[in-house]
Amino acid sequence: MTADRFLLRITRIAPLAEGVLAITLAAPDGAPLPAAAPGAHVEIEIPGVGLRPYSLTGDDPRRYEIAVALAAPGRGGSRRIHDGWRVGDEVRVSAPRDGFGPARANGPALLIAGGIGITPMLTIRRALIAAGRPVTLHHAARGAGGGLFPEALRAAPGAPVWHYDTACGPRPDLAALACSAPAGTEVWCCxxxxxxxxxxxxxxxxxxxxxxxxxxxxxxxxxTPPADAGAFTVALARSGHRFTVAPHEPLLERLRAEGVLPETSCEGGVCGTCLTRVLGGAIAHHDYYLSAAEQAAGDRMLVCVSRGQPGTTLVLDL
Amino acid sequence: MTNALPSDFRSEDGPSAEAIAGFRAGMEPFWHPVLEAASLADRPRAVTLLGRRLVLVRLDGVATAFPDTCRHFQAQLSLGSVVRVDGRELLQCNYHGWAFAGDGACARIPQLPAGRCIPKTAGLRRFAVAERHGLIWVCLAEEPRFPIPDFPEEADPRFRKVRLLEEHPMRTSATRMIMGTLDDTHFPWVHEGILGDRAHPEPPLHRVWREGAELIVQYEADQPAGIMTTDMSRPESDAGATVRLTYTDHVGMPNVIRLVKESAAGRYVVWLATSPVDYNLTINFWIFARDYDLAAERDPVYLQMAAHVREQDRPLIESQRPWIVPPFWTQIELPLGPGDLPLIEYQKWIEELGIATAV
Incomplete structure (x- = not known):
């Protein structure tokens, strides 16, 4: 295991939250792995995609733990992992790299994380608490509340945690944090x-x-996105609002981000609850609810799974 | 156990003729278990598969399936017997003595006048038969669409197995039975204290994907420690604790399911092969395998608990209407994402396979 990259076996894959997998990697013989500094990441070879960095979230010397969020739009790495990785498979992994930099000061610490950017913060925060430095964490995520790592992110004396649920609340006010940080503060942001x-x-x-x-x-x-997963424009007829949906970005998620909350149940294109009138544009249907004739009529769609044809504008009765 | 229709059986809320025909035709090109292999010995056995009467018989040791109707005057061949003629075993109809060979050809007509040949059209259609996992399987189509699913633990000597054949067939469709076994969000409600806790109804996060002929569902769950979740023969087992289990459910489309439960104690496997007697009646062949707590005298404990859990499910699954899982476009069901994702993916697949076509 002297080479810069070595083969590790996937020993566990478990969902951590919707669209996020916790993955454990270990040497096939169970041998200890090269030590990782706080905030370190490894690069993982994903055939056909390239090298992808993932922060290490654990501190067991015999295994590397990572968390992989399904990126939308991504460049294919997270999709490949979510769809293709199985327990028992082997993957090629680099030695840990300190991409995030070690501590350079001794004052109070401020950690700011957005979404899956929480992953490098876990080991950094642990190390700072162990070093006795006061450390405040601000974590913004959809449906936050420490959802991803509730145990690791519990507030402790001298180590408060601020969660921001971006689905329904404000985001961290970075300007205010910058103004109020005491001199000598060390800040990590991911x-x-x-x-x-x-x-x-x-x-x-x-x-x-x-x-x-x-x-x-x-x-x-x-x-190159698959056939009809490309970007398209949405025009909301009732509000007159227009926006572009990125390749692979789910339309439903984008509608919610724009403040439109369609009624849904299955969110899998089968129950018909989110059936929406389409006033114009070309639909890429992905549902199991409409018949072929209804799909061809092009006047209704299930916004939970279906999209607009790439490059076109879809006019929704919303 | 008999697979004749129960005498008090009524098919209320009957599906349309179109839905029944769709279910039967859609399920046809798959292997279906019909009998425990050990129960097919020296006498023919009658079974019903997808509404068709079949006779199963061993001729010179080879399990064979024909329509349960004599070619002559349509009496049931399962009322007949195995006879030896010219060194080979034949299935003889006990109405007029016509007898059929393993390939279905008529080999003897006692009334045939001298000098006449047996008519070429006197034979029976022979259905494909296989013996696997201790069961006899039949495929009613010329070409099965998928092979019989693997069951690695079944032949693995490190696993202790118990078999459960329910006393009564289930009054449900095979597809509803598979969905009921795949569903995990009912655990806290139907199997509280055994597989779940109503204080924690939140569904686990599922990974769902297709692999060959299998739909695979994977998730982790914390369940009460007990005979269904861990090795209770260990002195340190604590009935009050919770156990972390990793479930990997393999659905051999469309009618077999293998739930692999991994815990610190080891592996516990629930295997179910459903036999669709018809759209509203299903025989369940269960095998439970474990690689811990291996003493033979512990088997009854596992069997009793498994039977108890099955009986908890029975009234609810039997109550589901329509009998046949409806296609999504009917909007009869309201699945809720993301907890129902495994069921949604199973339903999508049976809809693609042409099994769910109408109401």
């Missing part, structure tokens, strides 16, 4: 690009604060 950019802007005026950032992904490489 999350979607929008959050990283906001943190860089907010803390730009604080030379007395050390800021570490980690983006989920390198700037996106072009990807």
């Amino acid at each position: 999350g979607p690009a929008r959050m990283i950019d906001a943190a860089l802007a907010a803390f730009a005026a604080r030379p007395d604060v050390v800021l570490h950032v980690e983006r989920f992904t390198a700037p996106a490489a072009p990807e």
Whole structure:
């Protein structure tokens, strides 16, 4: 196991939340693995996709634990893992890398995480608490409440945790956090690009604060989406609102983000609860509810699974 | 156990003729278990499969299936007997003595005048038969669409097996029976204290995918410690505790299911092969395998508990209408995501296979 990359066996795959899998990797012979510093990640070879970084969330020296969120839109790595990985398979993994940087100061610590960006924070927070540094965590996620790692993210004396449920509440106010951080604060931030950019802007005026950032992904490489999973535009007839749905982004999720809450039950394209009138545009039907003739009529769709044809504009009676 | 219709049986809320025909035709091109292999010895046996009367018989040791109707004047061949003629075994109709060979050809007509040949059209259709997992399986179509699903633990000597053949057939369709066994969100409600807790009705997070002819569902669940979830013969087992189990459910489409439950104690497997007598009557062949608590005298404990859980399910599954799982477009059912995802995916597949076609 001296090479920079080695084969590890998948020993456990378990859903952690909707669209997020907890995956455990171990040496086939159970041998201890190269030690990982807090915040470290490994790169995993995904054939046909390339190397993908995943933060290590555990601290057992005999295994690596990662959490993989199904990215929408992603570049195929998370989709490949969610659909193709099975317990017992072997994957090629790099030695741990300290992409997020070790502590450089000794003052209070501020951790800011968005969504699956919580993963590197687990080991960083553990190390900071062990070092006796005061550490505050701000975690923004859909349906938060520590959903992903409730035990690891429990507040402790000197280590408060702020959860923000982005489905129905405000996001962390980064400008306010930047203003109120005591001098000498060390900040770690990991999350979607929008959050990283906001943190860089907010803390730009604080030379007395050390800021570490980690983006989920390198700037996106072009990807060819499958036939009709491409981007399309939606126009909401009642509000006049227009927006573009990204390739692979579920329409239902986007509608909710836009403040439209269709009534749903199965969210799998079978029960018909979310049947919506379509006033114009070309539909890519993916449901089991409408008959072929009804689908061909093109005047109704199930917004939980169906989409617009790529590059077209769909006018919904919403 | 008999698979004749119970005398008090009524098919209330009967499906349309179209739905019944769709179910029978859709289920035809699959292997279906019909009998325990050990129960087919020296006498023919009558079974009903998808509404058709069949006779099962061993001729020179080979399990064979024909329509249970003599080609001559349509008496039941299962009332007949196995006879030896010219060194080979034949199935003889006991009405007029016509006898049929293993390939279905008529081999003897006692009334045939001298100098006449047996008519070429006097033979029987022979259905495909297989013996696997201790059962006899029949396929009514020329070509089965999928093979009989594997059951690795069945032949594995590290596993202790108990078999359960329910005393009464279930008054439900085979597809509803498979769905009832695949469903986990009913555990806290129907099997409280055994497989769940009503204080925790939240469904687990499922992974669902297709692999060859199997629908696979995987999830983790915390369940009460007991005979169905862990090794209670160990001194440290605590009946008050909860046990973390990983379920991997393999549905051999459309009529077989194998639930593999992994825990710290080991592996416990629930295997069910359903025999669709018809759209509203199903015979269940169960096998339970475990690789812990291996003493033979413990078998009755496992069998009793399994039978108890089955009887908890029975009134609810038998109460479901329509008998045949309806297609989604009818909007008769209201599945709720994401907890019902495994059932939704199973239903999608049986709809694709042409088994759920109408109400």
